[in-house]
Amino acid sequence: MSYFQLRIITRLSHCVSRRFHSPTYCISLQFNTLLAHKPCTASEESLEKALEILDLISPQPGKEGSGNKHMRLIEGCMEALIKTDSRQEKKGRLRKPKEPTAISDKISKRSVAFSGYEKDGYYKNNSDANDALTFFFHMRKQGMKPDEQTLSSVLSACGSERVYNLGTQLHAISVHSGLDLCISIGTSLVNFYSKCGDLDEAYQVFEGLLEKNVVSWTALIAGFAQQGQGERCWDLFLRMQFSLSRPNDFTYASLLKACTGIGSLAEGRVIHCHTIKGGFHSYTHVANALITMYAKCGSIEEANYMFEETEIRDVISWNAMIMAYAHHGLGDEALYLFREMEKRAIEPDAITFLGVLSSCRHVGLVEEGWHYFYSMVCEHKIDPGLDHYACMVDLLGRAGLLDQAKEFIRSMPILPNAVVWGSLLSSCRLHGDARIGSWAAQHRLLLEPGCSATYVQLANLYAASGSWEEAARVRKLMREKGLRTSPGYSWIEVKNRVYKFKAEDRSNPRWVEMIWVVDSLVKQMKSLGYVPDTSLGLDLNEEGGFIDCY
Incomplete structure (x- = not known):
């Protein structure tokens, strides 16, 4: 361990012993920038700059209960120091963040940096959380304090990219600065934790909000829906009915997803009635959610009715209905709908072809399956994913073409996953081929x-x-x-x-x-x-x- 590393660890230990809770958010974030994002050709220089950051921090008493969050920051810093040498060896695989030179000139002229970024359109065109945080670091170097909009924007970036560790550090920032009580910050935190799957923390932040709006309600409902906890979503929706917040189209779309997850057709119909009452049923993304809900809850007739009644259809609408037919084994109807989609010059995507191949698989249309597979690759220039390969293996296997399925797997340009091997194994069990089945089982057990x-x-x-x-x-x-x-x-x-x-x-x-x-x-x-x-x-x-x- 170098002299500079020892100095930093000594300073950090001193901070812990004095239990100071100053603006520690810049410590670990700046370490990540200096030690990971920058090329590690001069680690001593990076560590020296890290020491300068520590010198800017003055001990201040903090709020009760923030010690654990502060300790996580300190541990993150020490871990970053220990891993400096290993990161130097891997510097060729690290992406150098873009230098915000054009925007940096504007930072010195504006008090709110991130709002300037969004007005210039940069942040909207670049959803990478590391780039957003690079702007945040650069703003801090200019001596600017983060405001409500800044923290909200960076938390949104972390949630979109599922950057959990950095998001929790930003949570510590908001707590220290007292911005966690702001409705926009609290809502962003609920959204961040929900997207990262930490529903306990999301619910705790939500309950601590002094004021709840439709965005915070929707973020939490969407988080529970994503994890398949439909009952919790329904309970939150009932609570929301007695609050001052009124559900919007995104709330109803999340609730419909929750109904889909638990297979509750009755509750899905109730939400459908609410969308009609609120005038949201004509929204394309709500109609798409209704199609999927009805299809997966067993009512293909109502799914088809919603599709026909949807005035503005996007590719997701067509995909939802094709998938619905495939899910119910109606391969001919799915293929007919795909041909109608082509007639209307709607460009299919990878999910469209996944639904088409699934339809061919369910009804045993081997030749049609090959045709659409090659059409996807050659005509539409779409690279097949593992799900597409698994569909083809299952299609060939169900038809008894086990040797073709085996050769198809061997010719795959990407490594097959457990789903691909499982499809072949299931087909071998169906046709009683122990030779190929044992071969497939061995490869699957190597993965799982x-x-x-x-x-x-x-x-x-x-x-x-x-x-x-x-x-x-x-x-x-x-x-x-x-x-x-x-x-x-x-x-x-x-x-x-x-x-x-x-x-x-x-x-x-x-x-x-x-x-x-x-x-x-x-x-x-x-x-x-x-x-x-x-x-x-x-x-x-x-x-x-x-x-x-x-």
Whole structure:
């Protein structure tokens, strides 16, 4: 460790011992700039500048409870110092931030730097959080104090880029400067934590706001919707009804996403009524959310009605309806809609072709699948993603073309992921090909060694092909590794209430009645001549033994 590093650590330790909570936000942020963003050809010079930054900080008593945030800043600084040498070795992979030379001249003439940036259009055209923070650092070098709009803009950048560590440091800035109580800063913090997935912190900040507006309500609802917590979204919406804030189009779009996540058609229809009452149903992004909600909640007719009633359709509208048809196995309708899209000169994107390929996969249209795959690559110049390759593998595999699927994977220009290998494994289980199936399982386990589903599929494949010794070996291996399958869930909505069911769960008080209904259905199916394919009905229980799903 160099002399300069020792000096900085000594100064930081002195700051901690005195429990000072001065404007510490510049410490770690400036360290990240000096030690990571700048070329590390002269680390001693960078560390000397870091010392100058420390010299500008004067000890001041802070607010109670901010010690933990300050400690995180100190730890971040020390970690940055320790990693300086390793960063020097990797300097070729670091992106040098753009020098804001043209804008720096304007900074000295303006009291609010970031508002000037936004007026000049730079920040709107560059959503990279590092570039936004570079402006922030440059502003601080000019001796300007961050104001409400500045911190709000930088927090928005951190949320968009999911830069959690820097965002928490900016939170510390706002707390120290007292700006955290401002509605714009509080809302930006709720939005930042929600986008980064820290819903506990987002909810804590939200509850601490003295004044809540529609943006803060919507940000929190959107965060819970993103994490699939639809019940929490509904509770927040009910609370919002009794507040002074009125939902807007973005609020309703987030609520519709929440209804989609939990499969609640009744609540989705309620939100639809609210959008009509508020006049938001004609907004394109709200209509797109309604199409997706109805489709994923099982009402393809209402999804089609919303699509036909949408006056202004964008590519997302067409994608939503194509995906809806694909989800319901209506491949012909999806392909017809895609041809209509082409007739209207609407340029498809990667998601459009993903829906088209999924439609071909569901109905087994192999030749059409190849046609649209090559059209995507050659005509529309769209690079296929892993999802597109997985669709093609599944399409070939379901059609029994396992050797073609294998060669297709080998010819991929990018490394296949677990989904691609899982698609091939599922197809091998469907057609009883243990040779290619074991090959696919081995590659998938290299990517996900702890995936119990892969072991279950492989054991079922061996059992279906009569290789009971191999199936027993896989079961033994699962027991030795302590792997257990995740229970499957299903749900049904009855009288506006969603009921969830878990495999082998006997805790439901009406368990006996449910088993009786299932047995009655099985008997009725058999009386009509249905013969179950038990070769695909094997699964593993918690003890690692086989159970019969039929």
